[in-house]
Amino acid sequence: MDKQTITIYDVAREAGVSMATVSRVVNGNPNVKPTTRKKVLEVIDRLDYRPNAVARGLASKKTTTVGVIIPDVTNLYFSSLARGIDDIATMYKYNIILANSDENDQKEVQVLNTLLAKQVDGVIFMGNTITDELRAEFSRSRTPVVLAGTVDPDQQVGSVNIDYESATKDSVELLIQNGHKKIAFVSESHDEPINGIYRLNGYKKALEEASIDFDESLVLQSEYTYKVGEAVYDQITKTGATAAIIADDELAVGVLNAALDRGVSVPEEFEIITSNNSRLTEMTRPQLSTVVQPLYDIGAVAMRLLTKMMNKEEVDEKTVTLPYSIEAKGTTKESPNL
Amino acid sequence: MDKQTITIYDVAREAGVSMATVSRVVNGNPNVKPTTRKKVLEVIDRLDYRPNAVARGLASKKTTTVGVIIPDVTNLYFSSLARGIDDIATMYKYNIILANSDENDQKEVQVLNTLLAKQVDGVIFMGNTITDELRAEFSRSRTPVVLAGTVDPDQQVGSVNIDYESATKDSVELLIQNGHKKIAFVSESHDEPINGIYRLNGYKKALEEASIDFDESLVLQSEYTYKVGEAVYDQITKTGATAAIIADDELAVGVLNAALDRGVSVPEEFEIITSNNSRLTEMTRPQLSTVVQPLYDIGAVAMRLLTKMMNKEEVDEKTVTLPYSIEAKGTTKESPNL
DNA sequence: TTGAAAGCGCTAACAC
């Protein structure tokens, strides 16, 4: 009637040894006589014993589970990071508790709390802003935290990112080189560091170096979905911009298609550079020119960093910046100086 | 030095009550005098006590955690199901342990075992084939299992799907109506039920009813990635097919683009119907005609079903079939009989 | 190399 309940005690009795010995065998402790080990293993196999990880977690205070907070699994940018996270986690024998947050501040705090209640050994957070409340929760718990594709100017926790400012600056420069003076900058909320500080700064610097005045009206805000692409394109059009830097690939696809649907030819009449190089960028026609981010690696490196922190290893640099590049595909003209 | 270790015992002492009472308060047990409850809650708040879910899990034999086995989070079809799963899980206070399997038989079994070791209260499985070994593991454990977007002819566990056979038949019929005689059928392995049995049967039936002979050479096999689209398109071309039914959206995008890149106009010279209606189908130009599957709902319903099973509620029908429809977008010609 | 025994932090009878 009950769940199979073969415990370590059953194995011990059957094998004629103590629980401690069985525990040692299960945990690969070398201090066990080979014959004993063999006998125990035989019984384990015969009884089909499977150690209860919950009991183990309670006794050892380690759950070999890490919490992953993600805005939306359905977003290719984040799911690519998640894939890197899970692969490395698996490699180090950890499992992932995945929770969608929709970048909702309240949900993030709540989810973090249930993750901590579940005694995860570490947390990987993806999102945009780290609210003060969240930051407080991070430091209140002694659980290591790493941000993936997310920056916190406060730098108290680990994080893995690319240099967004520089990547954006490069993108804008490419557009300027191609002759554009009015370049729209489209991202989500500008109240958070990645867009509001780094990317926007990169945008401004590029303009400045080219002696183009910064025009506030070219800075647009939009959610990251395909559907709003049309509306955003129309907004861009109204500003008189002839090119756009877009912070999200799915939104970029929407904008690109809106342009095409209106008979505007891309890149001849309108150029676009997007920011993530998710697989979407090669699925459009023309393909989207983009900042190339090592998505999988950001996740993988974040998880690797977390394993070190969970293992209390010395970490030389907990703020890691991965390399990026710019790939001019089909939504930008051939650069004139090639 | 240590992690904060405020236990139920500390709260009990501070509040001058027993652990049992604290436990009752925490668990919302009504048998507590309001004044006592208030006092306990006050202490909980002051001490910032957070119940240890691991200890709770050990004592109660419930972890409020379910395991989710997914081929690849990065695949929009599966991540959409996953989103539905997580939302309903959250609604019912469960968390999700997410594990990528790459549809690798060995990994699936291994992952299932670690999930069971972690004492998950239930499992949702997505994949294609249920190998005998996996099926054996399913029934060996008393843990409820629900398949999402995955069928097992053996029907021993719960499952949520659409009627793939009928959906494919409808798709093929539409193509036949549009004048096609040679229609390629492209899917992954045909050794598993969804493709090899249901979809393929639907394909054959439609041909049969239209008195078109089944031609084995039109049945192609391919992995589900964008990259192989070109190769697959060329293969299709070689068979002389003038239209194709494709089982995966990302692959369909690849095939569509390959056709366009070769100067073939779609749908005038070549028609395509894909199978999942993930957001990708609206991102291409022309948009992909598709079977409309209620992706989010498949996940949501699967999770809802699982909650019932975990709760030992009576389940009238553990094999649920959700409705689908066919949406003729841009990769099929206007149907002549409209 | 092995065993005994004390928890880990909580739930769940059962008694009062």
Added chain:
DNA sequence: GTGTTAGCGCTTTCAA
């Protein structure tokens, strides 16, 4: 309404 007392299944000293 509330407290007592066993466990849940395992790890981990500490002795032997």
